[in-house]
Each structure stands twice: as structure tokens, then as C-alpha cells.
Amino acid sequence: MRRGLPLSFLATLIGILLLGTGLASAHQDHASPVVGQVYVNDNTAPVNTIAAFNRHADGTLTPLPGSPFATGGAGTGAGIGSQGALQETANGRYLLAVDAGSNQISVLRIGPGGGLDPVSTAGSGGNKPVSIAIHRRLVYVANAGAGDSNYTGFRLHHGVLYPIPASTFSLPDTASPGDVLFNSTGTNLVGVEVGGTQLSTSKIDSFAVGDDGRLTPAPNSPFPAQGLGPFGSEFRPTNPSQLFVSNAHGGTGAGTVSAFQVAGDGTLSSIGASPFPDHQTAPCWVEISHDGRFLFTVNTAVQTISRYFITRDGELVLLGSTPMQGTKLGPEDARLSPDGSTLWVVDTGAAAVSGFRVDGGNLNELSSSPTPLPAGATAFGIVVN
Numbered sequence: 262m263r264r265g266l267p268l269s270f271l272a273t274l275i276g277i278l279l280l281g282t283g284l285a286s287a288h289q290d291h292a293s294p295v296v297g298q299v300y301v302n303d304n305t306a307p308v309n310t311i312a313a314f315n316r317h318a319d320g321t322l323t324p325l326p327g328s329p330f331a332t333g334g335a336g337t338g339a340g341i342g343s344q345g346a347l348q349e350t351a352n353g354r355y356l357l358a359v360d361a362g363s364n365q366i367s368v369l370r371i372g373p374g375g376g377l378d379p380v381s382t383a384g385s386g387g388n389k390p391v392s393i394a395i396h397r398r399l400v401y402v403a404n405a406g407a408g409d410s411n412y413t414g415f416r417l418h419h420g421v422l423y424p425i426p427a428s429t430f431s432l433p434d435t436a437s438p439g440d441v442l443f444n445s446t447g448t449n450l451v452g453v454e455v456g457g458t459q460l461s462t463s464k465i466d467s468f469a470v471g472d473d474g475r476l477t478p479a480p481n482s483p484f485p486a487q488g489l490g491p492f493g494s495e496f497r498p499t500n501p502s503q504l505f506v507s508n509a510h511g512g513t514g515a516g517t518v519s520a521f522q523v524a525g526d527g528t529l530s531s532i533g534a535s536p537f538p539d540h541q542t543a544p545c546w547v548e549i550s551h552d553g554r555f556l557f558t559v560n561t562a563v564q565t566i567s568r569y570f571i572t573r574d575g576e577l578v579l580l581g582s583t584p585m586q587g588t589k590l591g592p593e594d595a596r597l598s599p600d601g602s603t604l605w606v607v608d609t610g611a612a613a614v615s616g617f618r619v620d621g622g623n624l625n626e627l628s629s630s631p632t633p634l635p636a637g638a639t640a641f642g643i644v645v646n
Contacts (some may be wrong), residue, residue: 275553293317296370297598298375299605299615301328301614301634302347302358302642309360311347311369311377312634316645320603320616320627329635330368330377334360339639340609342561343391343405344440344493344546346642350395353382353646355420357400359390360582366390366402368420371646374634386413386429392440393640396447399474403441412441412466414474424472433640435462440494441468444501449527449633450476451492451504454483458510461490467527477601479527487519488535493546496523499553503575504529507544508536516544516567518558520575533576541582546597548604555580557621559592559606561563566595566606568622581626585615587631596645603627605645612638 281403297316310329314322346359349371356369364385364387369377377500389407394401414428433439443450446634451471456462469478481522482517489507497503504521512516517536521529543562549555549571555570556577563583569577585592591610597603597619604617604624613631617624634640 291321293321297613297646298325298645301607301640303635303638303640304336304338304341304361304421305637305639306362308357309334309336309362309367310635311356311358312640313375313377314614314632315375316598318509319629320618321629322614322616322632325375327376329628330369331379332360332369333382334357334365334367335362336360336639337362338637339391340591341391341639341641342439342545342593343556343641345392345394345442346594348393348395349644349646351397352416355417356644357393358397358642359385359393359402361389361526364388364390366393366422368422370420372392380501380608383415383422383424386424386489387411389436390613394441394450396443397497399447399470401450402440403438405436405438409588410434410436412438412476414476416474421456425525428475430476430478433484436464439492442496444496444523445498446501447527448501449523451494451523452493454485455490455492455509459554460486460489461499463491465491465529467523467529467541469527471526477527479524479529483529484529488517488533491519493544493558495547495549497549497553497571497575498551503532503545505549505556507547509543509545509561512596513542514540516541516560518544518569518577520577532574536578537569537579539579539582541543541565541567546593546595548597550619551597551601557595557604557624561592564590564592566617566624568624570622581621583617583626586614586626587611587613590615590631593641594643596643598645605643607640607643609640612640614643
């Protein structure tokens with residue numbers, strides 16, 4: 262059932278709309294053509310918003326009229342580390358955002374010019390939703406809050422999320438899930454348990470996905486992570502049976518990325534000499550080029566992005582690390598543009614977005630980077646279209 266926005270949000274919404282109109286008018290005469298949009302989950306409290314930017318051919322970002330857009334739920338107003346807190350449906354019609362402060366998922370319709378209209382909200386099925394996985398109409402949410410941490414499934418129909426009965430898979434309070442994702446065929450789903458300070462709590466949950474949308478755990482799941490703090494995850498776009506997971510908590514200069522082969526039943530097996538070092542600190546967020554040749558991982562603690570070449574068999578060859586401009590950025594989630602020409606990174610510490618030109622396995626930061634986010638943003642999650 263579609264739900265309207267609570268009346269208590271009205272005054273805050275008016276302020277948001279007035280702010281967005283002012284920002285947009287300052288940039289409406291930008292000369293470079295618009296080639297797409299960038300959206301960021303601001304995680305603001307009490308009203309959560311999505312910052313929306315026009316993405317120009319010269320790499321600059323300018324706020325859309327009306328940005329930031331209210332989701333209909335609440336953020337926490339404090340930083341949350343996870344991957345996939347904002348997702349776009351494959352048909353480009355909707356954005357799905359976690360509202361971690363109100364235990365909800367919001368669905369917003371993307372208009373012809375990139376503007377957003379709230380459509381519905383739904384309870385996340387647990388406490389503190391942090392990540393969303395989408396395959397066609399099938400949606401899974403990772404809830405990270407103690408006491409009700411789980412993965413819960415939904416069907417998306419005309420912008421409304423309907424819970425799948427008996428789909429919830431409960432997690433221990435020590436799990437602290439950081440990401441949940443489908444492979445490209447929707448036949449497997451993986452979630453990472455970042456855990457605490459012990460390797461015994463660093464795990465990877467792996468499932469086969471049934472025709473009814475429910476999950477069957479792989480034999481021996483959860484699997485031990487190959488390093489402390491498994492975090493960002495990505496299936497190879499050109500091979501749905503290859504999975505890559507960053508290991509964030511190995512210590513100074515000891516970051517690694519793991520590579521796994523995923524069987525049809527979800528069983529994970531290590532590829533080659535995995536895990537592969539990046540010689541950086543806290544590799545957390547992972548993105549892979551659309552042609553499946555290069556992997557980028559964001560090293561949050563040292564503000565660099567490591568670059569790997571991916572061999573045909575799924576082994577990683579470190580190409581180097583690219584430093585980021587600015588200080589105290591706190592870089593987190595990253596997303597490539599649809600044509601793969603630019604990489605965009607959410608800078609939670611600086612409330613900004615950084616952008617890079619992509620040339621194969623090389624990155625060059627844009628002269629206009631970073632771009633500020635709205636005041637009060639404690640952002641996580643990014644979509645580029």
C-alpha cells in the first residue's frame with residue numbers, strides 16, 4: 262500500500278525545497294551538456310534526503326532543481342559504513358534508499374529530467390537497514406542493527422515493496438553486515454559479515470536463490486573470510502561465478518582483496534593466491550569495470566583508490582594506487598558511470614563527492630572534484646546514471 266509522507270515532515274520539507282531551488286538556480290546556465298545524474302543517500306535526520314546532481318560532459322556536477330529530495334523516511338544523522346545503501350532498478354524508473362534511522366526502505370520515481378518523487382516506504386524487516394540488492398523485481402535488504410540483524414526479501418511491483426513470506430534469514434548480533442548483492446543472473450546472493458575485531462566473526466554468507474525468491478544457504482555457509490573485516494563486494498560483470506571481497510581491517514598497509522569462485526549452490530572456493538594485497542589501509546568499497554577487466558577498491562583510511570587488473574581466471578594483479586585530492590575525505594562507496602568513463606566516490610568525512618576519469622586501469626581526478634553535498638549530509642550509497 263502506498264503511504265504518504267508524515268505531516269511532521271512538512272516544515273522540514275519546505276526548507277529543503279527552498280534550499281534546492283536556490284542551489285539549482287545558481288547552476289542552471291552551466292555550459293557543458295548534461296550526460297546523466299549522480300544520486301547520494303544523505304542519511305540526514307530527522308528527514309532523510311537524496312542529493313541529486315546533473316552530471317555534465319566536462320565532469321562537473323550541478324544540483325538538480327529541488328535537490329535534495331526527501332525520501333519519506335529518516336536517516337541517522339551519523340556516519341554508517343556499508344556498500345549499496347542506494348540502488349537503481351534496471352529499467353531506470355526507481356531509486357531504492359535505506360532509511361537507517363526509521364528502519365525503512367524508500368522507493369522514489371526518477372523523472373524525465375532526473376528529479377525524484379517519493380512513491381512508497383516499507384519496513385525493512387529488521388533493524389538499521391544498510392544495504393540493498395536488486396535483481397529485476399527481487400529485492401533483498403541487509404539489516405545491521407543488534408537484536409534484529411538479517412537479510413529480508415521483497416518483491417517490487419509498480420514502486421511498492423511487498424515482503425516475501427518466510428524470506429528472512431537471521432544473523433548473529435556480531436555479524437554487522439556491510440553489503441548484500443546478487444550476481445548478474447540472480448541465481449546467487451552473497452552478504453558479508455564485517456564482524457568485530459576477531460577473524461572468527463569475519464564471514465561471508467552465500468546462498469542459492471530459488472524461483473520463489475527465497476534463499477537456500479550453501480553447504481558450509483557462512484564461509485570464513487580470508488582477512489579481518491570483509492566489506493565491499495562485487496561479482497564480476499562478465500562472469501557471474503567470480504566474486505571479489507575487500508578485507509578492510511587487516512591493519513596499516515595490510516589491506517587485501519579476496520577472489521572466490523562461486524558454485525551454483527553458493528559454495529565458495531578460493532581463486533589462485535587469494536587474498537591479493539594492495540599495500541594500503543582499510544580497503545572497503547569495491548567497483549569493477551563493466552568489461553570485467555579492472556577492479557577498483559577505495560582505501561578509506563589513507564584516501565587512495567587501488568587499481569587491479571583481473572585475469573581471465575579471476576586472479577588480481579595490482580597496478581598501483583591513486584591518491585585523492587583534499588583532506589579528511591573519508592571516501593566510501595564508489596560507482597562507475599554507465600559508459601565506464603568516470604568513477605564517482607562518496608566522501609562521507611568531507612560531505613562531498615569525488616570524481617575520476619577512467620582510462621583502462623588508470624584514474625585521474627577531475628579538476629572540479631570534490632563537489633560538496635548538502636549541509637548536514639552524513640552520506641553513504643551512490644547511484645550514477
